[in-house]
Amino acid sequence: MNVGIEDLHVxxxxxxxxxxxHLMAAAGEIAGLVGPNGSGKSTVLRTVYRHLRPAAGRVLLAGADIRTLTPGQTARHVAALPQERGSDFELTVREVVAMxxxxxxxxxxxxxxxxxxxxxxxxAAVxxxxxxxxxxxxxxxxERxxxxxxxxxxQDPDVLVLDEPTNHLDVRHQVELLALLRAQRRTTxxxxxxxxxxxxLCDRLHVLHGGRVVASGAPRAVLTPELLAEVFGVRAAVTEHPLTGDPLIAFDHRRLPPSSPASGAGPDGEG
Incomplete structure (x- = not known):
């Protein structure tokens, strides 16, 4: 199932x-949202799983406006892992997953x-x-x-919406999670x-900055030293990963590029 976001305002x-x-994820594609803190990534994702209602614009599932679906219908199509996660469930692991x-x-x-x-x-999958x-x-x-x-x-969804899913995971479990998502080939x-x-991980990246998409495309085309300096305020070289052939970003931790923009959190502290 493809996902389209059209002229979204929040x-x-x-x-x-x-x-x-404006952004999209084709059926079976993993589309990544990247950008500095406060760029609007989490806000965009919250509109997809209907935690937020946009002031204008639409979220489309297979061409249908998500607001025309009932909450139950939406839940059969879209499953979310948001950043804000409960820690006080008085439930067993099995009971939580059965939800x-x-x-x-x-x-x-x-x-x-x-x-x-x-x-x-x-x-077993996780x-x-x-x-x-x-x-x-x-x-x-x-573990949570x-x-x-x-x-x-x-939930067996057609679409997964994941907001910083590698947070709190050690290196091994981060690698396992990324491999699992890639193997699923579910629209993400x-x-x-x-x-x-x-x-x-991603087939397509959408770079957000100041609440707008400033670049979209394949990771190799999007993650350039110029964009990293302009959007993230870092000096970096982009090379090839020796094991996978993916783009590999090497950051200069000793100095920033000239006129590096300050990065701050948004009104809700989102990334």
């Missing part, structure tokens, strides 16, 4: 945070075999098989992250701060 306290954003099956259940309906198999498969009975609140940050991702997988919108991870 305002906080009378100030435009996202202004005229992903809710869009497919009638009121008061119990689990069936398909639900149980989907939950087990989702936990490396949490056998952890069903643990309390969610007792997990580490990285993986359980919530399993809940999104259990993902925001990432790690530009090298974005270059490795």
């Amino acid at each position: 305002a906080y306290a009378g100030r435009n945070v996202v202004a005229g954003v 992903g099956r809710t869009p497919y259940k009638r009121a008061f309906a119990g689990e069936d075999r398909d639900d149980r198999e989907t939950v087990a498969r989702s936990l 490396g949490m098989a056998g952890q069903d009975a643990r309390r969610f609140a007792a997990l580490s940050g990285g 992250q993986r359980v919530l991702l399993a809940r999104a997988f259990a 919108l993902i925001s990432l701060h790690d530009l090298n991870a974005a270059a490795s």
